[in-house]
Amino acid sequence: MRIIEYRDGPFVNREGDERFLLERFKGRPEKILFIYGPKSSGKTTLVEYVVENCLQNDRGVYVNYINFRGHAIVNYKDFIDIYFQPISEGQKSWLTRLKERLSLNLGLFRGSASLPIKGVSFGLNIELYNQLRRNEVDPFVVLLEILRNIKEKRQPILILDEVQALQSIYMNGEVRERHLLTEFFNFLVRLTKETHIAHIVVMTSETLFLEKIYNYAKLAETSDFYKIGHLSLDEVREWLSHEGIEDEAVIDLIWEYVGGSAHRINDAVRVVKKGDDIQKYLINEAKIYRGKLSQFISKEFDTVEEMDKFGEILADIVKKGFLIRDLKDKLETKVLTKAIDYEFLFLDPKDEKIAFNSRIIKKGAEMLAGQVG
Numbered sequence: 001m002r003i004i005e006y007r008d009g010p011f012v013n014r015e016g017d018e019r020f021l022l023e024r025f026k027g028r029p030e031k032i033l034f035i036y037g038p039k040s041s042g043k044t045t046l047v048e049y050v051v052e053n054c055l056q057n058d059r060g061v062y063v064n065y066i067n068f069r070g071h072a073i074v075n076y077k078d079f080i081d082i083y084f085q086p087i088s089e090g091q092k093s094w095l096t097r098l099k100e101r102l103s104l105n106l107g108l109f110r111g112s113a114s115l116p117i118k119g120v121s122f123g124l125n126i127e128l129y130n131q132l133r134r135n136e137v138d139p140f141v142v143l144l145e146i147l148r149n150i151k152e153k154r155q156p157i158l159i160l161d162e163v164q165a166l167q168s169i170y171m172n173g174e175v176r177e178r179h180l181l182t183e184f185f186n187f188l189v190r191l192t193k194e195t196h197i198a199h200i201v202v203m204t205s206e207t208l209f210l211e212k213i214y215n216y217a218k219l220a221e222t223s224d225f226y227k228i229g230h231l232s233l234d235e236v237r238e239w240l241s242h243e244g245i246e247d248e249a250v251i252d253l254i255w256e257y258v259g260g261s262a263h264r265i266n267d268a269v270r271v272v273k274k275g276d277d278i279q280k281y282l283i284n285e286a287k288i289y290r291g292k293l294s295q296f297i298s299k300e301f302d303t304v305e306e307m308d309k310f311g312e313i314l315a316d317i318v319k320k321g322f323l324i325r326d327l328k329d330k331l332e333t334k335v336l337t338k339a340i341d342y343e344f345l346f347l348d349p350k351d352e353k354i355a356f357n358s359r360i361i362k363k364g365a366e367m368l369a370g371q372v373g
């Protein structure tokens with residue numbers, strides 16, 4: 001197993017996932033790839049690692065990676081500004097010096113674009129940029145044309161993290177309001193299944209959003225779903241041993257309380273290295289979740305039936321490790337939806353299993369059950 005330094009910290013394993021991605025990018029783009037998994041399982045880190053270490057220096061590919069969580073997207077113009085920036089006449093001297101200058105043919109409009117110098121936004125001549133902002137030109141027609149140009153020399157790879165941030169944005173067209181995300185996904189299907197121009201990777205940490213996509217027939221057919229779960233016991237053992245933690249009792253305790261959650265293991269390692277009492281620390285972390293769960297119950301549930309149902313669900317998941325939901329049970333569905341929305345629970349849309357987002361939440365639930373029972 002591999003443990004390397006990445007961003008001044010350990011990056012544990014993920015070799016198989018890395019190989020999977022690189023293999024996929026070598027083939028012809030056929031489907032959108034959705035990467036999903038429980039909260040903080042390491043989805044973003046894995047993809048950023050692959051981009052920085054394997055793709056960025058590869059002249060055969062062009063990578064455009066956007067984390068929508070890092071942008072305040074309130075309206076359609078904000079979205080346009082993520083992908084496009086204007087290049088004015090005054091800047092043309094350096095623009096012409098750009099190696100990757102693309103000439104666009106968009107039917108009525110001809111224009112020029114350049115590859116991002118830094119960041120991800122394509123430079124467009126100012127008329128085209130203004131037309132986009134005024135909603136006179138379809139941004140996806142422009143993007144398709146840019147990527148088609150790039151494809152002649154390099155394989156485009158578009159990576160979109162936290163794409164659910166676009167959920168409430170509309171493109172205010174003249175004829176009717178168009179939902180941005182629907183148009184965006186249509187465009188991604190066009191880039192993969194229909195034209196095979198670009199590889200597309202979409203990541204999201206919102207389970208309910210992912211479920212909507214998974215059940216939307218058109219996208220389900222044109223997408224693959226790849227899970228990044230928490231680390232396994234063997235991986236955690238090796239990581240801890242790499243950090244000089246060999247005491248079996250300490251290893252057991254860490255696994256018992258935080259399982260394979262990478263960022264929680266990082267914290268636990270810090271506590272051990274500082275010489276603090278790890279057991280006290282872990283119990284305290286679980287207590288925090290007991291408090292969060294108890295607050296959630298009193299804030300979100302109005303009836304005794306709802307509270308009892310939630311208690312039943314927690315007990316079930318604690319006992320079996322997961323729950324298969326019964327969509328016909330309206331009360332269960334309502335309660336589960338809230339708990340998933342609050343990120344206590346994670347729903348895997350592929351096998352319909354519902355589990356805790358992390359082990360520390362399970363420990364908090366156990367404490368709560370012990371207190372109540």
Ligand SMILES: Nc1ncnc2c1ncn2[C@@H]1O[C@H](COP(=O)(O)OP(=O)(O)OP(=O)(O)O)[C@@H](O)[C@H]1O
Pocket residue numbers: 009010011012013014037038039040041042043044045046204205262263
């Ligand atoms: N393989 C790994 N080895 C060690 N640490 C890791 C690994 N993967 C992720 N981490 C650490 O775990 C934390 C969470 O990772 P990351 O943000 O990538 O998760 P995520 O799945 O994208 O989360 P979210 O569900 O919020 O989108 C980060 O602090 C990261 O440094």
Ligand SMILES: [Mg+2]
Pocket residue numbers: 043044045161205
């Ligand atoms: Mg992430």
